[in-house]
Amino acid sequence: MVGFKEPHIDLAQRYFSYLAKRFPVMCASDEFPFLPRAEEASQYYNRLDNFEAGSINESTMALKEFQNKFNQLTGCNNDLEKLIDRFQLNSGYQLCYILGSYEIKRLKEAFSNRIGRV
Numbered sequence: 001m002v003g004f005k006e007p008h009i010d011l012a013q014r015y016f017s018y019l020a021k022r023f024p025v026m027c028a029s030d031e032f033p034f035l036p037r038a039e040e041a042s043q044y045y046n047r048l049d050n051f052e053a054g055s056i057n058e059s060t061m062a063l064k065e066f067q068n069k070f071n072q073l074t075g076c077n078n079d080l081e082k083l084i085d086r087f088q089l090n091s092g093y094q095l096c097y098i099l100g101s102y103e104i105k106r107l108k109e110a111f112s113n114r115i116g117r118v
Contacts, residue, residue, distance in 0.1 A: 007073060008070075008073050011066070011069055011070065011073065014066075015066050015070075016036060016038045016040065017038070017040050018062060018066070019035060019036065019038055020038035020039075020040035020041040020043070020044060021040070021044055022049070022050070022055075022059050022062075023035060023041075023049045023059075024041040024042075024043075024044035024045060024047060024048075024049065025041075025048060025049045026049055027040075027041035028041040028042060028045070
């Protein structure tokens with residue numbers, strides 16, 4: 001169907017958009033492994049991440065709401081750590097992670113002169 005979005009894809013896109021808008025510097029950088037890289041962050045280079053107490057409280061509440069919505073989509077409230085551990089114990093996951101990591105490092109080295117950083 002044209003224009004039809006799966007609920008989990010729509011929610012994920014809204015989540016990444018929210019992070020990109022609230023934390024554009026961190027989402028545009030690979031120096032913060034706890035935040036995903038979000039392409040949309042490039043639209044907000046004119047602002048800095050806001051770490052004032054009120055802003056952090058708003059972000060925390062919004063992120064908890066996203067977490068609840070993700071849990072509703074999965075139909076459960078599983079502990080995130082348990083879910084991550086389940087994937088980490090899977091040898092296919094580990095292989096894909098290592099190969100992906102190797103490929104990213106290889107590409108960074110190959111194109112570092114073009115992008116100006118490693």
